[in-house]
Amino acid sequence: MHPVIRLVNRNLTISLNMGFVIWQILFPLIYIFVAGFAYTALIHQVTFGNKTLDYPAFIATGMIGFNIMNSTLISGIIIWNDRRHGMFEQILVGPFTRAQYILSNVYTIGIIGLVSASMITAVGYPLFFNKVEFNILTVPLVIFASITGSILFGSIASIISTRLKSSEGFNVVINTAFLFFAFVSTAFYPAQGAPPILSAAFYLNPLTYLVDVVRAGIFGYFNGLVATEMIILGFGSMALFLVATKLLSKLEV
Amino acid sequence: MYCIEASLLSKSYGDFIAVDGIDLKVEQGKIFGFLGPNGAGKTTTMKLLTTLIPPTGGRMNILGIDAIKSPLEVRKKIGVVLQQPSYEPTLSVEKSLEKYGMMWNVEKRIRKDRAEELLSAFDLVDIRKKKNDDLSIGQRRRVQVAREFMHEMELLFLDEPTVGLDPSARRGLLDFIKSKVRDGLTIFFTTHILEEAEYLCDDIAIINKGKIIAVDTPGELKSKFGREKTIKIHIGEQRDISSLLSGIKDCKIEYDSGAIITVHSSQSEQVLQNILQILASNNMTVEDLSVVPTSLEEIFLSVVKNSNASSD
Numbered sequence: 023m024h025p026v027i028r029l030v031n032r033n034l035t036i037s038l039n040m041g042f043v044i045w046q047i048l049f050p051l052i053y054i055f056v057a058g059f060a061y062t063a064l065i066h067q068v069t070f071g072n073k074t075l076d077y078p079a080f081i082a083t084g085m086i087g088f089n090i091m092n093s094t095l096i097s098g099i100i101i102w103n104d105r106r107h108g109m110f111e112q113i114l115v116g117p118f119t120r121a122q123y124i125l126s127n128v129y130t131i132g133i134i135g136l137v138s139a140s141m142i143t144a145v146g147y148p149l150f151f152n153k154v155e156f157n158i159l160t161v162p163l164v165i166f167a168s169i170t171g172s173i174l175f176g177s178i179a180s181i182i183s184t185r186l187k188s189s190e191g192f193n194v195v196i197n198t199a200f201l202f203f204a205f206v207s208t209a210f211y212p213a214q215g216a217p218p219i220l221s222a223a224f225y226l227n228p229l230t231y232l233v234d235v236v237r238a239g240i241f242g243y244f245n246g247l248v249a250t251e252m253i254i255l256g257f258g259s260m261a262l263f264l265v266a267t268k269l270l271s272k273l274e275v
Numbered sequence: 276m277y278c279i280e281a282s283l284l285s286k287s288y289g290d291f292i293a294v295d296g297i298d299l300k301v302e303q304g305k306i307f308g309f310l311g312p313n314g315a316g317k318t319t320t321m322k323l324l325t326t327l328i329p330p331t332g333g334r335m336n337i338l339g340i341d342a343i344k345s346p347l348e349v350r351k352k353i354g355v356v357l358q359q360p361s362y363e364p365t366l367s368v369e370k371s372l373e374k375y376g377m378m379w380n381v382e383k384r385i386r387k388d389r390a391e392e393l394l395s396a397f398d399l400v401d402i403r404k405k406k407n408d409d410l411s412i413g414q415r416r417r418v419q420v421a422r423e424f425m426h427e428m429e430l431l432f433l434d435e436p437t438v439g440l441d442p443s444a445r446r447g448l449l450d451f452i453k454s455k456v457r458d459g460l461t462i463f464f465t466t467h468i469l470e471e472a473e474y475l476c477d478d479i480a481i482i483n484k485g486k487i488i489a490v491d492t493p494g495e496l497k498s499k500f501g502r503e504k505t506i507k508i509h510i511g512e513q514r515d516i517s518s519l520l521s522g523i524k525d526c527k528i529e530y531d532s533g534a535i536i537t538v539h540s541s542q543s544e545q546v547l548q549n550i551l552q553i554l555a556s557n558n559m560t561v562e563d564l565s566v567v568p569t570s571l572e573e574i575f576l577s578v579v580k581n582s583n584a585s586s587d
Contacts, residue, residue, distance in 0.1 A: 028378050035374055036363045108361030115325045115355040116378060119347055275327050 025118050029126030050085040068212045071243030082146030084209035086139050087233035093138040094131045094172045098179020111275045124270050135172025155242025163239030170259040171232035177262035184269040203229045231255045276303045278430050278461040284333035293319040295485035308476030309465040316485040317465045321434050325355045354423040358434040364408035379426035397421040412439040430461045469572040488582040500574045504543040508536045509563035523549050
């Protein structure tokens, strides 16, 4: 078996415990079904491109991107845990290169991102099925968003993991980043109607681009804005991945 | 044949020289002890030899492979138990062994059998289902050492492997290591516990301030540096006899609680004879007398002290 596959196997085994899986399903379900229906009284319908969506359909699709971000941030923490528990050095004195270790983390994050996206798509599907418009772009757009989004958020977690030394600092930074990504985005509410400053802040957040591209795929709506968001997502993930790789390859042991 | 051959190996961090041009030769099938005080350069040397960090200068051949040019080829053939704990907190003890074997590409059936053997050899059977996070420091250390035997290797680096172990677990581990050496394994072993080195090692090197200051077998080190013996004399009465013995040369005498005299001397036979004569001429009886040969610990302390003095 190739060393990278062996490391991915190990990464998945240590990441996918029952708590993680329950958290990954339960957390978005609460948002979809509790917040989704409760906020319907406040937000009846949302315009997305040429479509008008019910709020539960809007939030269910937002949760796909949200779950990719959530799960890949968590799996990006593998590096932090490996450093904290001595496994980073142990792996590097084993039959692996640093490049293989980095690559295995990227694959792990990608797999977890895709699985998370699939799970929430399956769970949220009843809420948005009447608006789904499958076309030639649907699957490629959702997969593109899942992969680039996973790499982007996994890289962010990896960068944080390599830069910080104390657990307290790490927790503060990762929780603050999570709050910003989750709630200053179009995952939960549309940018239209929000105060201009907040609306602008949405577009400083990569989750907004991820969620918009997922929605574009699911609701079959593609325009110039979506194309721009895809480019930003693609270049952003590549840039952050390069930074994460560089920092990881220089990480002292 | 040598498993490790290093010459002029050095590692610097800015102006600080952690390892200063050391030469090392470790024979196949031997246990090589690497001793030194805290911060002497033991762990840095270990990191260099295991290819975890590149050297600043020098050459090293591990198992016949140029370790600077082909570090991965070296790592495929060695095992390493690092000084710091390493574990997967969410995995159980048996899963840790199994996954570690998988990481080393050990066949599934062999992994299973080997894990069972190691669980039993390292007294881990009762805690096999416990998660690493729930283990004591000593239990975790046992898992960490046991795990390394999941894969085949020709050379094993052990950096203070008995830290945190109770005496029986420590002895069990040392005996397990000895049995593996009988099967052909070579061990590079660092420790602070000098009795361990004496019990286990065929050859010993002492490092201080990044330089190797002594290399030999424990026996040869003792005969080279251990000429000084310690004599304990228990006299029958509590009396200040320091003035009586003040004329004796070539020794250092300590007077403990009046009735016990401890003498350190490299001329122990002559000094003892003189002391006994003085005691007899003063009608003092000797209740007990013992001569303690110099331990490896004393040699270690003496060698390091001399090295510090000469470098100052």
